[in-house]
Amino acid sequence: MKIVHCECGLGNQMCYYAQYLALQKKYPQEKVCLETFLFDVPGIEKHMKMWNGYELEKVFGIKVNDVKDELEEEYSSVINKILASKFWEIGWAASQNIISEILYNNNLIGLDNVRNVTCRRSKLKEFYVEHRNTAWGYLLRNIAWNISGKNNMNSYTAYEVFSNEKQEFFFDLFEIIRPNSGIQSIRKELLEAFSFPKLCGEKNISVASEIQNSNSVSIHVRKSDCYKYNADCFKFGYFKRSVGYIKQNVANAHFYIFSDDSEWVLHNLKTLGLDKKDEITFVNWNSGKDSYIDMQLMSMCKHNISTNSTFGFWASFLNKNPNKITCAPKGSFDVTNWF
Numbered sequence: 001m002k003i004v005h006c007e008c009g010l011g012n013q014m015c016y017y018a019q020y021l022a023l024q025k026k027y028p029q030e031k032v033c034l035e036t037f038l039f040d041v042p043g044i045e046k047h048m049k050m051w052n053g054y055e056l057e058k059v060f061g062i063k064v065n066d067v068k069d070e071l072e073e074e075y076s077s078v079i080n081k082i083l084a085s086k087f088w089e090i091g092w093a094a095s096q097n098i099i100s101e102i103l104y105n106n107n108l109i110g111l112d113n114v115r116n117v118t119c120r121r122s123k124l125k126e127f128y129v130e131h132r133n134t135a136w137g138y139l140l141r142n143i144a145w146n147i148s149g150k151n152n153m154n155s156y157t158a159y160e161v162f163s164n165e166k167q168e169f170f171f172d173l174f175e176i177i178r179p180n181s182g183i184q185s186i187r188k189e190l191l192e193a194f195s196f197p198k199l200c201g202e203k204n205i206s207v208a209s210e211i212q213n214s215n216s217v218s219i220h221v222r223k224s225d226c227y228k229y230n231a232d233c234f235k236f237g238y239f240k241r242s243v244g245y246i247k248q249n250v251a252n253a254h255f256y257i258f259s260d261d262s263e264w265v266l267h268n269l270k271t272l273g274l275d276k277k278d279e280i281t282f283v284n285w286n287s288g289k290d291s292y293i294d295m296q297l298m299s300m301c302k303h304n305i306s307t308n309s310t311f312g313f314w315a316s317f318l319n320k321n322p323n324k325i326t327c328a329p330k331g332s333f334d335v336t337n338w339f
Helices: 011-028 056-060 068-085 094-105 123-131 137-155 183-193 202-212 229-235 240-248 262-266 290-301 310-318
Strands: 001-003 030-036 215-221 254-259 278-285 302-307 326-328
Touching: 001 011, 001 094, 001 229, 011 030, 011 056, 011 240, 011 290, 056 229, 056 254, 068 094, 068 137, 094 215, 183 310, 202 215, 202 262, 202 278, 202 290, 229 240, 240 254, 240 302, 240 326, 254 262, 254 290, 262 278, 290 310, 302 310
Parallel strands: 001 030, 215 254, 215 302, 254 278, 302 326
Antiparallel strands: none
């Protein structure tokens, strides 16, 4: 059996499901399950962002093999052990370690080769995390990218990221969406799986019509909750370079802004490489259980600009325009252009 850990918001859940599909295709002789324990842990939202809960089924109607269906009466015990571990005191990523240890140490489903997950960072990793949003950190990251990143990103073949046949527990949500990870090999399956419900709401239907009838470009400005991961996008000109490239290559571009802080964007258009002469529309009315509609609308745009956000990545991936320009920070996701 191979198990894919799943947590957090819709964009992350879609990454985990993509891993789930890739593993099914890679290892058709083995049972592959999604592990969704954290969504059932009482009070978990006090300690980590779970957004609108488990959404793969609610939004897309996706049915999966779930580990909890294998456990039966042991399931409640597992949930209690996860809660008792207080993993959030170590760091939210510690949940993966705790869950793998519970499954393995209690021999609940016969795992033999659970991959050990460590939440301790190396000195180099700690230095990078501490300085990633400084000028020095940005410079070092670009040097590393220019030396090794470009070559390494072209070295993957389809499903090579899952080449360890003995590995049974998978948790790295970014692995499947890195540049040239092989995700394009399951694009057809993913497009079928991630089929949005019929668009509803007068505002959404109206803006969708505008998007489809213009040279629409979505800009996903995720700021508040992910600023520590996205600060370099705002500080060092990522948006300006991306928007500049779009303006050079797309005539009469109409920019649709999707942001968790529209007020900030409105007063900082220059940071994005925009000004009041540009055609700009803010889409800021979908929230809560309707948040997925922002991804749906962004995917309908002809071109996409995203930050370091899985939510934004999936919008660009699901964009079916054969001539699309999709932009992301250097080396982050499988897109057409990095800046």
